[in-house]
Amino acid sequence: MRVRPRRNRARPAIRELVRETRLVPSDLVLPLFVQEGEGETPIASMPGHARLSIDRLVHRSREALGLGVPAVALFPALAEELKDPRGSQSTKPDGLLPRAVRALKRELPELLVLTDVALDPYSSDGHDGVVIGGRIDNDETLPLLAAMAVAQAEAGADLVAPSDMMDGRVGAIRDALDRAGFGEVGICSYCCKYASAFYGPFREALDSAPRAGDKKTYQMDPGNAREALRELALDEAEGADWVMVKPGLPYLDVVRAVREHTSLPVAAYHVSGEYAMLRAAAANGWLDYEACLMESLLALRRAGADILFTYGAIDAARILRGR
Numbered sequence: 001m002r003v004r005p006r007r008n009r010a011r012p013a014i015r016e017l018v019r020e021t022r023l024v025p026s027d028l029v030l031p032l033f034v035q036e037g038e039g040e041t042p043i044a045s046m047p048g049h050a051r052l053s054i055d056r057l058v059h060r061s062r063e064a065l066g067l068g069v070p071a072v073a074l075f076p077a078l079a080e081e082l083k084d085p086r087g088s089q090s091t092k093p094d095g096l097l098p099r100a101v102r103a104l105k106r107e108l109p110e111l112l113v114l115t116d117v118a119l120d121p122y123s124s125d126g127h128d129g130v131v132i133g134g135r136i137d138n139d140e141t142l143p144l145l146a147a148m149a150v151a152q153a154e155a156g157a158d159l160v161a162p163s164d165m166m167d168g169r170v171g172a173i174r175d176a177l178d179r180a181g182f183g184e185v186g187i188c189s190y191c192c193k194y195a196s197a198f199y200g201p202f203r204e205a206l207d208s209a210p211r212a213g214d215k216k217t218y219q220m221d222p223g224n225a226r227e228a229l230r231e232l233a234l235d236e237a238e239g240a241d242w243v244m245v246k247p248g249l250p251y252l253d254v255v256r257a258v259r260e261h262t263s264l265p266v267a268a269y270h271v272s273g274e275y276a277m278l279r280a281a282a283a284n285g286w287l288d289y290e291a292c293l294m295e296s297l298l299a300l301r302r303a304g305a306d307i308l309f310t311y312g313a314i315d316a317a318r319i320l321r322g323r
């Protein structure tokens with residue numbers, strides 16, 4: 001036989017040399033949940049993750065940074081009594097999230113801090129936008145998102161990350177940031193975010209499931225890929241600095257399509273349900289968590305993602321560094 005593909009797989013050194021896609025800790029963003037008070041509250045469906053007090057958040061972020069993970073993405077877990085229909089806590093300068101951002105920036109100035117822009121952690125309706133007469137009102141929501149982003153920028157966020165899927169929000173946020181003097185704060189847009197059942201554990205973590213209805217009037221239909229390119233074009237025109245596809249593995253085709261249609265950095269979010277599946281199978285002895293995590297992340301890179309949001313960021317960085 002003249003042609004033997006196996007020759008390029010024969011030894012570890014050859015496999016290293018011919019490998020097309022690599023994963024490094026600096027590809028990773030670690031999502032973290034923050035809560036008031038002391039200590040931490042475990043999240044049953046996300047073993048290894050908990051709602052962290054601000055001091056524990058700093059501790060965990062320091063661990064990630066020490067392993068070469070450059071960024072964290074923050075989500076606040078608010079007490080029910082602080083939630084209201086317009087998510088008014090989200091613009092308070094001394095709210096939980098701004099205090100968490102300030103603590104991280106003080107203790108770990110070189111860490112990149114991303115903050116989530118959407119109403120759901122703050123909303124008594126559990127929706128990403130304002131609910132008016134049973135509908136999610138797009139245009140009433142935009143100024144609230146813009147004000148939230150400015151409050152986060154004031155606290156020191158490096159990039160704000162709108163995950164709400166309201167039309168026009170990237171532009172509204174960009175304008176508000178610029179007007180407030182935050183021209184250097186970036187926007188990581190959850191550009192192609194699908195109405196996915198894989199967000200279940202995240203909603204448990206924040207107790208943020210919609211109180212009525214679902215998110216299908218704003219998040220994308222899982223059957224649609226062409227529509228992702230439409231969202232991409234809009235977010236680019238409105239000033240997004242990074243674009244994201246979410247969830248991850250079930251949407252590799254979308255990651256690839258977005259990669260081929262933009263020169264912006266593309267992120268993919270290996271979401272809470274994807275993480276929970278690996279942990280649950282591993283807890284049963286059915287899968288090897290570490291091997292499956294690394295394979296999942298590599299697949300997202302291969303599909304074209306530059307930046308990977310993963311709850312396994314610390315585990316992956318440890319594995320990559322042989323620790």
Ligand code: PBG
Nearest residue numbers: 118120163198199202271272273
């Ligand atoms: C909501 C938001 C969600 C996630 C990030 N931001 C859930 C949702 O849309 O209900 C999900 C992340 C995950 O599942 O890991 N703005």
